[in-house]
Amino acid sequence: MSPFYDISSSDIICGRDAGAGPKTHTATILAGSELSFKVYNWTIGSAIFHPGPGQVYLSKVPDSLDVENYDGSEGWFKIASAGAKNDTTWLLLWEKEVSVTVPFGFEGGVDRFSD
Numbered sequence: 001m002s003p004f005y006d007i008s009s010s011d012i013i014c015g016r017d018a019g020a021g022p023k024t025h026t027a028t029i030l031a032g033s034e035l036s037f038k039v040y041n042w043t044i045g046s047a048i049f050h051p052g053p054g055q056v057y058l059s060k061v062p063d064s065l066d067v068e069n070y071d072g073s074e075g076w077f078k079i080a081s082a083g084a085k086n087d088t089t090w091l092l093l094w095e096k097e098v099s100v101t102v103p104f105g106f107e108g109g110v111d112r113f114s115d
Contacts, residue, residue, distance in 0.1 A: 054092040056080040
């Protein structure tokens with residue numbers, strides 16, 4: 001699969017032609033909390049297999065919507081990134097889990113996720 005070239009495309013939200021799954025839930029997250037994402041790929045098992053940087057973004061639910069009706073289409077901001085480990089490999093290559101700390105100054109509240 002080729003990389004994303006159009007960062008304004010809705011595919012950037014959950015991947016190409018993806019959408020919220022039938023098991024979408026909400027969770028309360030607070031500044032200073034650690035968020036962890038376990039990676040699973042049907043082809044190779046549990047690992048990040050693409051070389052390159054990794055980034056974690058959040059999106060604020062607009063005041064006019066509640067989280068249950070928000071599609072994630074607005075207000076994205078980066079809270080973490082991981083780049084090169086050295087001259088020949090990336091920090092996240094072959095990792096099975098990514099953990100980030102929610103920065104202070106984040107308004108907190110509820111975030112959507114699927115399991």
